[in-house]
Amino acid sequence: MPVSFDIAADLEVTLKAAAASAGLEAAAFAPEMRTADPRHGDFQANGVLGYAKARKLNPRAVAEQLIATLPAAAKDQFEVSIAGPGFINFKLKPATLLAWLTTYDSTAHLKSGAAEFYRGLRNVVDFSSPNTAKQLHVGHVRGMVIGEAICRLLEFCGAEVIRDNHIGDWGTQFGKLIWGYKNLRNDAALATDPLEELERLYKAADAASKEAPATLDAARAELVKLQNGDAENLALWKKINAISAGAFEEIYRKLDIHFDHQLGESFYNDKLPQVYEELRATGLAEDSQGALVVFHPEHPRFKTQPFIIRKSDGASNYATTDLATMLYRVEHFKADAIAILTDTRQGDHFEQLWLTTQKWFAKTNRKLPHFEHVTFGSILGEDGKAIKTRSGDPIKLKDLLAEAETRAFAIVTEKSPELPEAERRDIANAVGIGAVRYADLAQNRSSDYVFAWDKILSFEGNTAPYLLYAVTRVRSIFRKLDLAADDASATRGATAPETPAEIALARKLAGFANTLRLTTTQLRPHFLCTYLYELAGEFSSFYAADKVIVDDPAIRARRLLLCARTLLVLETGLRLLGLRPLTRM
């Protein structure tokens, strides 16, 4: 029996067709498929409720009509029932579950199933994008891990993904940095810990420009010199960027984060005049208080709040570079879709950027990409205030990651003292870094995030260690049998799931496709986290209820199939989130 990867999507198409043959107004009928509470079924179609109401029909009668015209193949796959006011419930039959489990038997096969979702779509994902000369701190980790997960998910689901780290290497901070470097630098400190010294120089220069307007002007002048190609400032700029890049690389390596391009703001330096010219020529930009700005008269706020694309001192800002970047991504990368990840505080900027881009591209006859500003909440301190660089010192990311590994190592050593130290270190790395990463991914990105060591390094509940532990227990079964987990002979002749725990686990596994679709549609990795956590929970319940290594070869093969697929889906899902599965811990 052939079975599709995303059964619910397939069923939706079947229902649309059935509606036509049942005499419904097929064009007006949407099945409204969704995953159901397991108590009711695997999927439910709610569409007849609204359809019947609008036509003063009895929804249950409409549901009856619809079910009567379902093709035999669909009736073979599901137990179909009508419940309540007119919900149609579909429950996967054990034979269908078996078919799904035997069809999607490897990461490659899961991937080829999911690849239908976004085939041919070219996506530019802009994430991390730190500012040069500042250390990465705890506030940066969220955008990095969410961005990496989104890239992996989109790739898995068939999209072509171009990862771009849009480094802030050309902003006003360079005016202050260069001024600080020239006037305040400590050569000894620069030699021993260059990044630390750069950060100090920036803070000192920033403070100095707040105190004295003359210093602020001097810093701005340094920036203008840099932007005009002054040789000395350009050399300094290169030096500062090189120091920063090395420090960023170290963190990216630790977090297994990758980019195809790192086109910082400076890359767009020679592409800015085109932005000024075109926006002026199309009548979108105007002069205001000495600056070049764009207003949006139709917008309640942006009709008076300007989008400044050139400052009154003649320098560009991030509105200019972001506009140039938008153009480059469409013209050079041929992007169908662009996703930019930043925290929600930049909402106004990206709304103005997108409004401006739409008008600009329309007037210049360019293809408009799909654009999404993927936002996430701020990292707050225990006091509920955003962690800021200027006030107090936020926790440095490299220190956070080091502490995560240290704490994980202590726990591994306590739980598994018999393992060799090198292995315990490796486990601590996967568990510690994984815990940090998972804590950021598991929470809905729209909410603010209160930083707490206990939360980030929690090893109980919906956390990385729980998922990794489930993986090792499955591995342990295969190890005990001296079998490779992907050894087909172990599961040969497996029959359909029978016990309640077997069936519950199989149903959860078949829900993977729908989870991938939901996660990528909304670009919210926490949907996948929740799913994996529930899957691990179903496995744990199954593990406690039904013994796998039993004498009866039929029961054993049947349960080993569930073990093998649980392992497959858990490991595939964890890797999509950027976690590293372990064989034991």
Added chain:
RNA sequence: GCGAGCGUAGCACAAUGGAUAGUGUAGUGGCCUCCGAAGCCAUUGAUCCGGGUUCGACUCCCGGCGCUCGCACCA
């Protein structure tokens, strides 16, 4: 002032307009002669307030209240 986001058990979170609002933690009571107890089973406890739309609202709309953030040359 204008705008955005958030408001769910003591705490931390989930819920694509659907059925009896789920989970973790903390509390209580069970489960290791039995494939790994970083586990399993059971149990106590919640939608900020007031209207509206809908067959159906934590979810959408309006009005409050509270917290956070943004609003002319930082990114």
